[in-house]
Amino acid sequence: MKWLTAxxxxxxxxxQYRLWFGKNSILDYRQMRQEVEQQILQNTNMKQRNSLLKADxxxxxxxxxxxxxxxxxxxGLIKQDETFYRILPAEQSY
Known part of the structure; x- marks a missing residue:
């Protein structure tokens, strides 16, 4: 009985070692989950950028x-018979 228990x-x-430290362990799962969340955030940003570009x-x-x-x-193009004015800010003297 002692041998069986041992x-x-x-x-x-x-x-337990394999669960916590081996291949496809809980640590690997957490790291992969973080990577997936980052990728989802990147994809969301890219979708928003794409929709703005499509509208443009x-x-x-x-x-x-x-x-x-x-x-x-x-x-800096202007129409024919149109006058272009550039207004510069006043220089500040100290």
């Missing part, structure tokens, strides 16, 4: 106002 105790210790593409395909606004802001 063998069962050794087997229990070996299984839609505006550029449909409306000329969006194209004109982009040309004015990014390229």
């Amino acid at each position: 063998i069962l105790l050794i087997l229990l210790c070996a299984l 593409i839609h505006d550029l395909k449909i409306g000329l106002e969006a194209i004109e606004e982009r040309a004015r802001n990014e390229l």
